[in-house]
Amino acid sequence: xxxxxxxxxxxxxxxxxxxxxxxxxxxxxxxxxxxxxxxxxxxxxxxxxxxxxxxxxxxxxxxxxxxxxxxxxxxxxxxxxxxxxxxxxxxxxxxxxxxxxxxxxxxxxxxxxx
Amino acid sequence: xxxxxxxxxxxxxxxxxxxxxxxxxxxxxxxxxxxxxxxxxxxxxxxxxxxxxxxxxxxxxxxxxxxxxxxxxxxxxxxxxxxxxxxxxxxxxxxxxxxxxxxxxxxxxxxxx
Numbered sequence: 001x002x003x004x005x006x007x008x009x010x011x012x013x014x015x016x017x018x019x020x021x022x023x024x025x026x027x028x029x030x031x032x033x034x035x036x037x038x039x040x041x042x043x044x045x046x047x048x049x050x051x052x053x054x055x056x057x058x059x060x061x062x063x064x065x066x067x068x069x070x071x072x073x074x075x076x077x078x079x080x081x082x083x084x085x086x087x088x089x090x091x092x093x094x095x096x097x098x099x100x101x102x103x104x105x106x107x108x109x110x111x112x113x114x
Numbered sequence: 115x116x117x118x119x120x121x122x123x124x125x126x127x128x129x130x131x132x133x134x135x136x137x138x139x140x141x142x143x144x145x146x147x148x149x150x151x152x153x154x155x156x157x158x159x160x161x162x163x164x165x166x167x168x169x170x171x172x173x174x175x176x177x178x179x180x181x182x183x184x185x186x187x188x189x190x191x192x193x194x195x196x197x198x199x200x201x202x203x204x205x206x207x208x209x210x211x212x213x214x215x216x217x218x219x220x221x222x223x224x225x226x227x
Contacts, residue, residue: 108155
C-alpha cells in the first residue's frame with residue numbers, strides 16, 4: 001500500500017485566494033483526520049470523518065475552512081479566502097476502526113500564504 | 115494539545131539512552147502512543163501501550179506508564195543519529211462514541227556524536 005497520499009506537497013498562494021488540499025486515505029480505512037501543525041500551536045485536530053461522514057469539526061478554525069469526503073478514497077480541505085495566518089503544514093491521517101489502533105499520517109502539505 | 119505536556123528539547127550523545135517524558139490529564143484514556151516525526155515527513159506510529167499495562171518493550175524502545183501519576187515515558191536504548199526527530203506523545207480520549215487523539219507539542223531529540 002502506498003500509504004496516505006496528500007497533494008500538493010507544497011503550496012504557495014496569495015492572500016485571498018482559494019486553496020484546496022487533497023488526501024487519499026489507505027484503502028479500507030474508515031476514519032480520516034485532518035490536522036494542522038504550526039510552531040505556535042503544535043498539532044491541532046481540525047476535523048475527522050467516519051465512513052465519509054464528518055463527525056467532529058469543532059477544530060475547524062472558522063468558516064473559511066471546509067472539508068469534504070465525497071467517497072471512501074478521497075477528501076479535500078478547502079480554505080477560502082486564505083490568509084497569512086493559515087500558513088502551516090496540513091496533515092491527513094487515516095485509520096481502521098478509529099484511533100485506538102493507531103493511524104497512518106500522510107507526508108503533509110506545506111502551505112504558505114503570502 | 116495543551117493537556118498533554120512534553121519538554122520541547124532533549125540532547126543526548128550517540129550510544130547513550132534517551133528518555134522522553136510526557137504527562138497527560140485524562141484518566142479515561144485507554145491507549146497512549148508515541149509517534150516519531152522526521153524532517154519533512156508525517157508522524158509515524160512508534161509504539162503504543164494500553165492503559166492497563168505498566169511497561170512495554172519493543173527492541174530498543176521501552177515505554178513506561180504510571181497511570182496514577184498520568185506519566186508516560188519513552189526510553190530509547192543505544193540512541194543513534196538516525197533517532198534524531200520530534201517525538202510526540204498522544205492519548206486517546208473518549209468522545210461521542212469514538213476516541214479522539216490529543217497530541218503533545220512534541221520533544222525534539224538531538225543526537226550528537
